[in-house]
Amino acid sequence: MQVMPFWGCMIPLKYPQMESAVRYSLTKLEIELVDDSRFSCCPDPIYFKAGDKMRWFTLAARNIAIAEERGLDIITMCSGCTATLCEVNHHLKHDEKLRDKINENLKSIGREYKGSIRVRHLVTMLRDDVGLEKIADSVKYRLENIKIAIHYGCHLLKPSEIMNVEDPLVPKILAELIRVTGATPVNHQEYLMCCGKACQEQQLSLNMSHAVFQSVADSEADCLGLICPTCFDSFDLGQLRVNRNFSKKFEIPVIYYFQLLALAQGASLENVGIKFHKIMPEEFIKRLNTTLVTA
Amino acid sequence: MKKINYEFREKLNQTLGGFSHNYCYQCGACVADCPAHRFLPEFNPRAIILQALYGFEEELIGPDSMIWNCTNCYNCYERCPQAVNPIEVIIALKNMCREKGTNPPSVDNIIERVKSSGVTVTKTELVKRRRQELGLPEFEINCSDDLEKIFNK
Known part of the structure; x- marks a missing residue:
């Protein structure tokens, strides 16, 4: 193809x-x-x-x-x-x-x-043309002990009459794609929230991101998984800004979905450039390493 | 008392994406699901659409307009029972701001960057090195001839 x-x-x-x-x-x-x-x-x-x-x-x-x-x-x-x-x-x-x-x-x-x-x-092409089964077959190391809080972002699903992916109020595409890697998708309170990147007032953007961080922190997730570099920007680099602004100590690793999939398919942490992330706690790297080695 | 500005209303009606507010019956469904409103109550898509119906030019496209706090999430587009698509009306208003010169500088910056380099992100040595480290080819952009013609039209 x-x-x-x-x-x-x-x-x-x-x-x-x-x-x-x-x-x-x-x-x-x-x-x-x-x-x-x-x-x-x-x-x-x-x-x-x-x-x-x-x-x-x-x-x-x-x-x-x-x-x-x-x-x-x-x-x-x-x-x-x-x-x-x-x-x-x-x-x-x-x-x-x-x-x-x-x-x-x-x-x-x-x-x-x-x-x-x-x-x-x-992600839409993978679901519709490749199929979940074939993706599951490509997985070498199932990420069994990783729990991922999903962030859909806005523009994959909306406006739904144009995007035609699925109902943006109850989406499941990312949960399905995470599940085939062996990892567990975690629903959290603010999983449909906007990352806030487009607002002019910076405080407004920070408030939106903060709501997402608090929601992920209140869940059992190990990391935040997403599919958009702009959302990534708001949550990786942006986490430093939110911590400063709210005097918080969030340390939530943010992962682009295809980094996870590639790891499950056999890529190394170097291949997917994990070290370039601003927020990447040792504990999470250890957890990933254990998964990739023991599988 | 403020008066309806028919001239501005007509101008908005003629702008691409700027007509559907005429179907608004002010139900407020857009407000309930607006994340910008949740954290900044002064930003209210229903109120913006009402101002559009009155043609309140200064509030909508003046230098202090609230419309730039829209987060472009499209929740209002999904919720509206009248297919008003408040976000598209807001985008039409933003285009009118640029004509008037009242838009925030970020808009001109992005357009200028695309015009001069084809992309919005500046190429840096740091990312060039990272690409090499990841085994990626150099990222090439060959669109300047076409873009020059499109921008100078």
Whole structure:
């Protein structure tokens, strides 16, 4: 199976350990990644869309048109890229007037949006095209003693009529994907909370993240698991800010789902760049090591 | 007493994504599930939509507008029984702010970065080394010709 990875900006240029983990996992699942250096930023669904919506459509349509040229679906590894590319793909497929306008903008660069491919977050593609069973078969070390608090983030599931993944009020996709690694997904009070990254007032962002940390700390989880580099930013680096702001001592390791999957599939802690995380308590590394050795 | 600003209302109606507030019957379902409202009660999507219906320009797109505290979570989009999609109206208002020059600098910064480099994150030596350590190829971006044309149009 071939797909085009849309890495975005945050993963390759800030958190390359996520890219490393995804590449490892997908090799194990016999999915071939066809990279293309012509992609630009998705562009960002918060600030760029808020400042220049027409160009936001045009640049996203250009990215999709590049994949159309190769006849391959796009997979996204960042919820922000998912938001932009899925939304633009949806609107341009359904709104002929808008599509004509955007294609007029693309004429100057000799491209055309056709509406011939799908864009999905990698977790959705894994669930729907690869299947949980095949993922379970790729697991070498079951992460039996790891409990993971889930953070869905906002843009994998919403708006649901566009994303079409599942009901955003009772999602289960990440719990299912965690379970196949042998780890235990933990429901906690604030698992549907937003990471808060997009709010202008910093205190508001910190309050949202703080609510998530408190909720994870009150649960039995060993770490916080997520699928978006922006949420990761709010919770890894952001945990230092929240601790300072609230005089707290949270020490919750934050893990990108594909780091977990790659570890379960046989990757080393070095392969998935664990040491690049700001918050990574010794105790958690020990726990991971025991799991990977005793399995 | 404040007066309805018909001119502003019309301008918003003509902006991409800025029409659906006309279907709002002020039920407040959006407020109950808004995380920004939960931690900052002054941010109220129902009140913002009401201001949009009145056309209160200064409150909505003035330099002190509350709309920039929207966290873009799309809960209001999911909850609204009238398909008002408050978040999309807020985004339309944000685009009007940029036309007026009242948006926060972060918006211009991001657009400028994409315009000049194709991406929003600056390439650093640190991450370049990390990529090498992880055995990843150098991350290349070849979109500048296309982007220049799109931005100069």
